[in-house]
Amino acid sequence: MSQLSLKFQLIPRTLQFRFEAGTSRGVLKTRNIWWIKAYNEESPNQIGWGEAAPLVKLSIDDRQDFEEVLKNTLEKLEKVEWSLEEDEILDTVKKNVSFDFPSIRFAIEMAVLDFVNGGQKKFFSNxxxxxxxxxxxxxxxxxxxxxxxxxxxxxxxxxxxxxxxxxxxxxxxxxxxxxxxxxxxxxxxxxxxxxxxxxxxxxxxxxxxxxxxxxxxxxxxxxxxxxxxxxxxxxxxxxxxxxxxxxxxxxxxxxxxxxxxxxxxxxxxxxxxxxxxxxxxxxxxxxxxxxxxxxxxxxxxxxxxxxxxxxxxxxxxxxxxxxxxxxxxxxxxxxxxxxxxxxxxxxxxxxxxxxxxxx
Known part of the structure; x- marks a missing residue:
């Protein structure tokens, strides 16, 4: 079965709300997210994209060291050999990313599945x-x-x-x-x-x-x-x-x-x-x-x-x-x-x- 090595790049973005978004936990004006770029040097034009977006005061991974943990996780995952099969990709993410960082799990799932599906923002058949x-x-x-x-x-x-x-x-x-x-x-x-x-x-x-x-x-x-x-x-x-x-x-x-x-x-x-x-x-x-x-x-x-x-x-x-x-x-x-x-x-x-x- 084919195996794949991937590189990852981190792109932070602060999203600006169009209005003050009120919830019972407070008012949101901005939103910090981290886009994840997955690529392979042999296929430079094929890119998979994911997004890690812990929600302030709600996500269990809303913590001060989030970006540091994310960077370390991406470095670790660059040493992983990825399957091209969806179930095995999801299992690999589960084994390598802690349950305590749900938004990072989601971001990696997205980025790798997007890449193996051709880098067209598609993750699976739907x-x-x-x-x-x-x-x-x-x-x-x-x-x-x-x-x-x-x-x-x-x-x-x-x-x-x-x-x-x-x-x-x-x-x-x-x-x-x-x-x-x-x-x-x-x-x-x-x-x-x-x-x-x-x-x-x-x-x-x-x-x-x-x-x-x-x-x-x-x-x-x-x-x-x-x-x-x-x-x-x-x-x-x-x-x-x-x-x-x-x-x-x-x-x-x-x-x-x-x-x-x-x-x-x-x-x-x-x-x-x-x-x-x-x-x-x-x-x-x-x-x-x-x-x-x-x-x-x-x-x-x-x-x-x-x-x-x-x-x-x-x-x-x-x-x-x-x-x-x-x-x-x-x-x-x-x-x-x-x-x-x-x-x-x-x-x-x-x-x-x-x-x-x-x-």
Whole structure:
């Protein structure tokens, strides 16, 4: 079987948000990422690209020595002989990159798979890339004051989205419910899916009553109503909830997937490959969720278009019919130009548009 040696180059970039992106963990104005270039000196025009993008205050690999660890990891991987087979590539990454650095795992998986697939920003066979099959996505409403959130809602409605996800927990809960009610008065649950993401903002004592009020508005689901790590409390909440609960932050850094799912028994889980460890770990979560009848969808963790493209291709392998969280490509002033386009609430891969090369 053919073996391959690769060189790696690191290209850091600070992405600039177009607006102050509010979450219950604070406001984001910039985003540090590291693009990974994989190449072979015998094929100088064939390049594979990956992206390491730990999320501040959330990723387990958000740490001061991240770039140093990343550089050392790339040096180590230059001594590795790579298979051309997808399963063996993913296994090699798992063996050589610690579970404690999920965004590095994902970046290396991306870069090597892209290289072996010809260096065309394709990681494996999927309809999103090969047949430009669109994926339905939710329109994301960021936290802010009431006027800013209303402005975003109007823009999403005018853009043809049939699923809107609103981040909540920043302003008064009553005002947030009024914003959701504004949408619901115009569109029934059959016409417009409404999701909310609390990012752990509710206290355990108030969670059930707030979920009941949201359920009255015909909300599809709520992501992470209480802070992660309270498995017993979350289990009781999932058992009695009037509204389907989706675990998000709860999955980060968890090795015992079976134990978490069997203990909490959520209605859904949210998959962010950058935070979970890439393609291989995300597929494991999906398999275990589906075994238990637990729903799932995939979302970006605010990567550049390099990472977003990889997540969309992974989602596409499962031919999703429900809305994914892949609408983050226009967040930044200085994102890469790419074939990724959003039209009528769907993300497309328009192969006519060339990629801007990272630099």
């Amino acid at each position: 309809l999103f890339f090969e047949e430009q099959k669109a994926i339905p996505i939710n329109g994301l409403i960021w936290m802010g004051d009431r006027e800013f959130m209303m402005q975003q809602i109007q823009e999403k409605l005018e853009s043809g989205f049939s699923c809107i996800k609103m981040k909540i927990g920043a302003i008064d809960f009553k005002q947030e419910c009024e914003l959701l009610e504004f949408i619901r008065k115009q569109f029934s649950p059959e016409q417009m899916i409404l999701r909310v993401d609390a990012n752990g903002a509710f206290s355990p004592e108030e969670a059930h009553s707030k979920l009941a009020k949201l359920a009255d508005l015909g909300i599809h689901s709520i992501e992470q109503p209480i802070k992660a790590g309270q498995w017993d409390t979350m289990r009781l909440l999932c058992k009695s909830t009037p509204l389907p609960i989706a675990l998000d932050e709860e999955l980060i850094g968890v090795k015992e997937k079976d134990l978490l799912l069997d203990t909490i028994r959520p209605q859904h889980i949210i998959l962010k490959p950058t935070l979970l460890g890439g393609f291989l770990e995300s597929r494991k979560w999906i398999a275990k969720a589906e075994e238990r009848g637990i729903g799932w969808w995939m979302t970006s963790a605010l990567e550049s278009n390099i990472g977003l493209n990889a997540i969309a291709q992974l989602a596409s392998q499962y031919q999703p019919s429900i809305h994914q969280g892949l609408g983050t490509g226009k967040l930044y002033h200085n994102n890469l130009e790419s074939p990724l386009q959003i039209q009528n609430g769907e993300i497309h891969y328009n192969s006519v548009i060339p990629w801007e090369e990272p630099k």
